[in-house]
Structure formats: C-alpha cells, structure tokens
C-alpha cells in the first residue's frame with residue numbers, strides 16, 4: 001500500500017480506545033522489523049525517524065527502504081519525522097515523501113512555539129502531510145534535544161486548548177510527566193492533566209517517553225486519550241543487545257548475516273509485544 005499520513009489511523013484509534021505504535025527506526029533492518037511486526041499483528045503502524053537518523057543516512061536512502069518495504073505491505077503505514085526543530089529539514093522530509101512531521105518548538109516561549117508550529121502546519125497541509133506539535137517540555141534526551149529535570153515542565157491545560165485552537169495540529173504531544181530515555185525511579189504521570197486536555201481538544205494525543213513504562217501505565221494513558229505511543233529507547237537497546245547477545249553466544253563464528261538476523265528477531269519481538277499491548281493488533 002502507499003504510505004498514509006497519520007489522520008485516518010489515529011482518528012480510528014482515538015475513537016476506539018487503542019493506540020498506534022510509533023517506532024523509531026535506525027536502518028534498513030530495524031525498518032524491516034517494524035513493517036514485519038505490523039504485518040504479523042495486522043496492525044497500523046507509524047515508522048518514525050529522528051532528525052539525526054535522517055541526517056546520518058540522507059532522506060533519499062530512508063525513503064527508498066520505506067517504499068520497498070511498505071509498498072507490498074497490506075497494513076497502513078505512516079512515515080513520521082520525530083522531534084524536529086529545523087524547518088529546512090522538515091521541508092526536505094515533506095518533499096522527499098514523509099507523510100507526517102513533528103515540529104518541536106517546545107523549548108521556545110509559548111507564542112514562538114505557536115507561530116513556528118502554525119508555520120509547519122501551513123507547509124505540510126497542502127501536501128497532505130500531518131503535523132504533530134509539542135507543548136511543555138518532556139524531560140530526558142531525544143535525539144540531540146536534552147531537557148534537564150529542573151527545566152522540564154508539564155503542559156498547562158488552558159495553554160494546550162489555545163495552542164490546539166490556533167495551530168490545529170493533527171496530533172498533539174503535551175508534556176504529562178513521561179520522560180525520554182531510561183527512567184530513573186518511578187515516573188509520575190499527570191493523569192488528571194492528560195484527561196482534562198484529552199476532553200478539551202480534538203487532536204489525538206501522542207505519548208512520548210514510552211520505553212520503561214509499566215503495562216498498566218500504558219493502558220491507563222491510552223484509556224485517557226493517547227492514540228499514538230512512541231517507542232524509541234527500547235529499540236536502541238534491542239538493536240545493540242540483539243547484536244551483542246548473538247555474538248557473545250557464537251563468538252568464533254563471524255557470519256554477519258546471522259548477526260543481523262538475530263538483531264532483527266530481537267527488534268521484531270519487542271515491537272510485536274508493544275503492538276499487542278497498545279491494542280492495535282487486528283485494527284487495519
């Protein structure tokens with residue numbers, strides 16, 4: 001199937017109480033793991049690229065893998081640019097065939113975040129590309145965006161309403177207490193805030209900082225209105241650990257294709273498990 005933007009898949013998910021998994025890929029092997037996991041579970045899926053990954057490989061290489069894998073696939077697939085501050089890179093991705101982009105101007109003052117996010121919506125919408133925008137600061141490290149604990153702040157519900165009315169994002173990422181990277185201690189999620197925002201805005205909500213949350217936390221956030229759940233750190237670990245574990249168990253064998261296969265299996269197993277947890281299996 002041709003790539004889709006996020007509108008139809010998130011709209012369906014938001015109305016039916018499940019979430020679509022958004023998985024950050026690193027290369028061809030991890031992209032294949034996302035697509036085959038989605039096919040195995042018969043689930044819609046969002047393939048995400050960090051800005052750093054796009055710069056590392058180049059947009060044309062990435063789009064060629066995606067088209068090769070998604071073209072023959074029967075599940076709905078969106079290609080989304082995760083946290084991006086750079087309008088030129090956003091434009092390059094839109095021109096190259098990404099079907100969705102995220103503008104992350106959350107570190108800017110409110111009015112500046114609003115105007116930058118609105119600008120990206122104006123760039124993307126005529127091309128049928130969906131836009132995710134963020135409000136508040138999600139703690140941790142995402143790509144090269146570092147937010148220290150003391151600088152993190154939750155989204156404000158009145159500002160969230162104004163932001164969504166003015167920007168009209170297709171997906172909204174409010175900071176609700178989750179963090180990027182690996183959790184140190186138990187995360188404190190502002191469920192009340194999530195519930196309040198979800199009730200007052202139309203856009204489906206994205207949950208960032210998914211890696212390391214307990215199953216019941218995912219389920220509660222999804223039941224309160226999160227229709228997109230981002231998984232990145234988990235895949236970074238599976239990418240490296242899948243490789244290393246195979247080599248450690250077979251360290252006299254230097255067969256790269258077997259190592260790549262072991263890495264693929266580790267990645268795909270984790271993605272299948274998350275798709276099932278988020279309730280999107282069978283929802284094509």
Ligand SMILES: [Zn+2]
Nearest residue numbers: 142208209230
């Ligand atoms: Zn994020």
